[in-house]
Amino acid sequence: MNRAIRHLSIFCLVLTLILIANLTFIHGFRQEQYAENPHNPRIRIETQSIARGAITAGGQVLAQSHPDDKGIYHREYPTNSPAYAPITGYLSSIYGMSGLESSYNGILNGTDDSLITNRWRETFLGREHGGANVETTLQPAVQETAYNALTSSGYEGAVVALRPSTGEILAMASTPSFDANSLANEDTAEDNWAALSNDATNPLLNHATQETLPPGSTFKIITTAAGLSKGFTPDSMLTGAPSITLPNTEQTLTNYNAQPCAGGGEVPLRTAFALSCNTAFVQMGIEAGQDALRDTATAFGVGENYDLGIPNAKGALGDLPDDAALGQSSIGQRDVSMSVLQAAVMAGTVANHGKRMEPHLVSRITGADLKEIRSTKPKELNQAIPEDVADQIRDLMIASERSTSGYGGQDIASKTGTAEHGGPDDPPHTWYVAFGPSQDADVAVAVVVKNGGGHGMGATGGSVASPIGRAVIEAALRQ
Known part of the structure; x- marks a missing residue:
């Protein structure tokens, strides 16, 4: 056998071995991927x-x-x-x-x-x-209350309601x-x-799980938890000034409408939380430190996927290269992003005394005869924050609800958010996270209405998103 034939034989043998190895790999490790491909x-x-x-x-x-x-x-x-x-x-x-x-x-x-x-x-x-x-796990009355509340006003946005103690998702509405x-x-x-x-509003996207947005002031729940873990208390005094200069920059950050918080001067954290004073949370976030904020956000599930059976985005705290970035992130801006599902989990974790439960959409599998084959059991993921910290935040959220426009006497704990995005002429995303009853809550909810819901630059979480959240909580508690 001459050299050329020998080299060709070896080459063919190598190709055959590669083909056999590839087929073995596909059958052994990639079968499900190809077998379950929707285009198969x-x-x-x-x-x-x-x-x-x-x-x-x-x-x-x-x-x-x-x-x-x-x-x-x-x-x-x-x-x-x-x-x-x-x-x-x-x-x-x-x-x-x-x-x-x-x-x-x-x-x-x-x-x-x-x-x-x-x-x-x-x-x-x-x-x-x-x-x-x-x-x-969906409850039709709660699901349709959430969906109708969004569509009746022509809003683009999403709602998630879940049971804090089990992680069962009671509603997950997405519009369009x-x-x-x-x-x-x-x-x-x-x-x-x-x-x-071709629709620019992405109707095929689940806006409750696949889309992440800046959470605005709802993120102050996480900043507060970080602050409390570093020795702050609801009575700790913070700045109520209408603006604050970010460290080592000439950039200033203001309260809503550049107003002083409770007259200016210093205010206790409980007042800053109820009135959502940005300057106070910039100060507390910076003093608590980068590690505290990042660890707390991670403990609440920011940056984590869940096994729901549907796609869901992780969200992120973003980079924190310096104290200026830390201050901006402490009020849920800059690179902070969360999905509505993650916001609902955040509220549910506070309601559940700091325990974060794994959210789930599927209750059980039954056969053609409707006999149960298997069911989903509640799963605790972590003790995100100590119980006493969760209880302090709950009390702050009760006071926040009572200071929110449209408060009608419901036994709810909440936090609103108005998140800047895009350019200076883009209306804000409006948020509302809440749970009720305020003690031993049976339902937690998160709502986002994108781009102010058509209400312009003056749109706020309290005026746009909160009525939807309250209606969903009421529908869930009636079940």
Whole structure:
């Protein structure tokens, strides 16, 4: 064998070994990624030939499959789809799947390994194989209160309500939204996909989990927790001046409308919190220090993803290169970003005496006979702040609620936020985080209305976002 043939043989052998190694790697480690890819045509065939399980909320069917006269199954979303679509997602024979339809695909189509016992039972009994059902934690009355509160005013934004003691998500509304039926229907899917994909308001995005925004003064809950951990108390005196110069700069930061806090001079932290005085929190944030603020933000879950079955963004505290950046970040501006879900977790953590619970959207999985296969148990992630610190912040939030415009005597603890973003002529994002009752809270809520909700530069969290949050808490407490 001459040298050229020998080299060619070795080259072919190496290529063969590489091919075998790659195939082994794909089958062993990447099978699920490719098998569950929403654009895999095999999935399209499966979804049309299997009695896919339902997605439900409080006994209401959010997604279900039904066969036509040819035995081909079609997916439909019978209950106010735009209110739930950012959660259920869609199942399209053209565009694949999203949301719970995607993350629980193996459960819904009956192929998940955890359902093997059910498949054996169905085979033994001679039954047709079908999918299992996904039951969510959503409460329809609370969900639709949140969604309608946003849409009735034409707001772009989001609401999340959860149970502080368990992490169950009771509502997750996102606007603008979309009708999942428009993508499930092959006759309308292409036109609707084009319209939704080209819409600048991103209706296919879950604005409650996938979008992060500057939280403004709602972040002062975290700054307060950091300050209390470093020896501050509700009676600690802080500046009430209308403006403060950031360290080692000529840049000044002002209170809302450049007003002094309670007449100026020095004010106790409890007053600064109730009136949301920026200058006081810049001072306290800087004195507490970078490590305290970063550690506290991390403990509250800023920068963390949750296993919800739907995409969610991490949020961030951002870089803190100097005290000027620390001061700006202490009032929820500069590079600080949070999702509405993270803001709700923050409020729920305070309500739950400092314990942060893992938020979850799926309550349990049931078989075609509705018997429970498995359920989600509450999971404590950490003791984010000591119980006494949480109780002090709760008391500060009670006083804050009573000083907020629109306060109607409800037993609620809250904090509002008005977050600057973009340029000087862009209306602020308005925030509201709250929980109720103020003692042993049964529900915590976070609301954001983007770009002032059409109310211009004078929009505030107290005037725009808080009425929505109060309505959602009231709806949840009625259940």
